[in-house]
Amino acid sequence: MNFKFKSLTIGLGILGMLSFGSTTFAKEKIGFVISTQDNPFFVNLKDGAVKESQKLGYDLIVLDSQNDPSKELSNVEDLLVRGVDVLLINPTDSDAVISSVRAANRAHVPVVTLDRGANGGKVVSHVASDNIAGGKLAGEFLFNKLNGKGNIIELEGIPGTTAARDRGQGFNEAIKGNLNIVANQAADFDRTKGLNVTENLLQAYPDVQAIFAQNDEMALGASKAVEAAGKNNILIVGFDATEDAITAVKNGTMTATIAQNPEKIGSEGIDVANKIIKKETVDTYIPVPLKIITK
Structure with a gap:
């Protein structure tokens, strides 16, 4: 009798751990490789992505390439190892980023480019001003x-x-x-x-x-x-x-x-990633409106 009770308790405990584990570790991860944080525009772009990811409940990992294409590739490889579900990338260079995009393609991780596009590799969607x-x-x-x-x-x-x-x-x-x-x-x-x-x-x-x-x-x-x-x-x-x-x-x-509206570009990037994760259809280009500011 006691043995059965203990077995049941242990079984429920394991089930609880598995259930807790699925809740903790199944939280989708979005990787974001940004070209630089030395420029206020890209700081605002990152802020928009961070706010939207928090709002939607995603784990966002942001890595700074410091305007270095080799660091950009290293950052992408790091995120792929971490098992991100979607990769957002703001390229340092539209040609140099091709290697990073193709690395994600080989890992079957969808890629979304922000502000700057990629001249090669498969990109699901591009979010930018015209x-x-x-x-x-x-x-x-x-x-x-x-x-x-x-x-x-x-x-x-x-x-x-x-x-x-x-x-x-x-x-x-x-x-x-x-x-x-x-x-x-x-x-x-x-x-x-x-x-x-x-x-x-x-x-x-x-x-x-x-x-x-x-x-x-x-x-x-x-x-x-x-x-x-x-x-x-x-x-x-x-x-x-x-x-x-x-x-x-x-x-x-x-x-x-x-x-431009860099915060909007960042938040739109997260919205696109959200749709990809939910297996919804996304447009290949998401335009963000712009205007001229004078005194």
Whole structure:
């Protein structure tokens, strides 16, 4: 009698442990590899993903690639070993990320790209603003401000990223045959490089009426160079609408910025992952609206 009771107790205990285990360990994991946390835009993007994952009850693991493609691949491999159910990735470079995407493909882990796309491998969905449309918005704005005439410097982002390519494409399409781009040079989406490159270009091309920077960090660097050169009449347009850039627009050191919504990109990424986990249909491209912010 006592033996049966003990057996029943042990059996129920094991069942309880198994039940508890399924509750604890069956919580789906979403991996998120982000290009960098040195840029406020990507910090906001991560924050949007974190908030949405908490709201939906997912275990989100975020790893920072520090703008290094080799670290990006290492991060992806780490997450695959940890058994993530979906991989979100904000690529350091659209070509370099192909190896990471293919690693996830081999592991049969669905991939969703955020903000920047991948030029190869199988990606289930891409969440981003329409960078071509944003570039056009910047070009049309400067065209109207300059009455269709003037010399422009274009600061390009990291070569090979879809963001740099698409923003440049849209901008150049908008001003083609009208405004004159006297120089376009990469400053790698970096504020200090934006400052240094602009200083050099202003010396080489003193007759410039406007600067288009493919992100706000470069635009903020350019504004310092413009101020140091005493050319405060030069129009400066950035892209991303980070907090620092919006402040600069308000105080007049920048003219405008194209507003993405990085938090929305992050939260949409989690929503897409949620649908994938639930085996629901997802769109291959999820656009996030943008607008221009001026003083």
